[in-house]
Amino acid sequence: MMVLITKDLKKVYLPGKENEVKALQGVDIEIQQGEFIAIVGTSGSGKTTLLNMIGGLDYPTDGNVTILDTDIDKLNDRELTVFRRRNIGFVFQNYNLMSTLNVYENVILPLQLDGKTVDTAFVDGIIDTLKLNDKVYSMPLNLSGGQQQRVAIARALSTKPAIILADEPTGNLDSKTSMEVLGLMKMTAQKYQQTIIIVTHSEEIAQMCDRIIRIEDGKVL
Numbered sequence: 001m002m003v004l005i006t007k008d009l010k011k012v013y014l015p016g017k018e019n020e021v022k023a024l025q026g027v028d029i030e031i032q033q034g035e036f037i038a039i040v041g042t043s044g045s046g047k048t049t050l051l052n053m054i055g056g057l058d059y060p061t062d063g064n065v066t067i068l069d070t071d072i073d074k075l076n077d078r079e080l081t082v083f084r085r086r087n088i089g090f091v092f093q094n095y096n097l098m099s100t101l102n103v104y105e106n107v108i109l110p111l112q113l114d115g116k117t118v119d120t121a122f123v124d125g126i127i128d129t130l131k132l133n134d135k136v137y138s139m140p141l142n143l144s145g146g147q148q149q150r151v152a153i154a155r156a157l158s159t160k161p162a163i164i165l166a167d168e169p170t171g172n173l174d175s176k177t178s179m180e181v182l183g184l185m186k187m188t189a190q191k192y193q194q195t196i197i198i199v200t201h202s203e204e205i206a207q208m209c210d211r212i213i214r215i216e217d218g219k220v221l
């Protein structure tokens with residue numbers, strides 16, 4: 001099943017100004033359910049811009065983003081916020097955990113924000129897969145970077161989103177921990193048939209993915 005399609009996606013920052021940037025210049029991608037994808041490119045090539053368009057964090061200047069059967073560029077702000085919460089999981093470089101909540105509370109937070117009942121068997125399974133069993137009552141500040149990132153991944157998985165987007169998810173981790181976290185992400189993607197798209201500078205990390213999308217000057221190579 002096709003989860004994501006972008007058609008002739010364009011993004012211009014500061015249009016018409018002398019410092020105008022054509023960050024995306026017609027990007028066409030198609031991603032199937034369960035794919036584990038790396039987006040790779042040099043600094044300034046448009047990776048984060050692309051992720052922001054796919055994740056509905058910003059609107060494209062032109063073109064379409066279709067997730068499942070929804071053209072998300074056609075949604076208004078409020079609809080987009082709801083769509084995002086239900087269908088897209090985000091994993092950030094700096095983890096973005098709530099410091100006043102313990103690990104378990106962080107993992108189920110997106111479900112609670114959406115007024116959903118917690119599928120405890122599913123959530124326990126994620127916690128188990130990400131090897132966080134002995135940390136569920138710990139506070140984020142008492143965890144290592146790799147552990148915090150595994151909590152962020154568990155949180156992203158908890159809503160069973162159509163897509164998980166991760167921008168440099170291992171950017172703050174040493175290379176051994178990066179490989180560990182990536183390995184767990186890959187395993188969870190397979191186990192839950194979860195579509196994961198990561199932006200990375202690292203060729204080593206990209207090589208662990210099913211497919212690499214290379215982008216340069218706002219175009220897919």
Ligand SMILES: Nc1ncnc2c1ncn2[C@@H]1O[C@H](COP(=O)(O)OP(=O)(O)OP(=O)(O)O)[C@@H](O)[C@H]1O
Nearest residue numbers: 013014021023041042043044045046047048049050
């Ligand atoms: N909000 C913005 N306003 C103006 N220009 C922007 C904005 N965001 C990004 N850009 C420009 O768009 C281009 C693409 O930026 P983007 O952040 O997508 O690149 P990137 O590939 O993610 O880079 P990096 O690997 O350094 O994070 C760059 O030239 C950048 O300067």
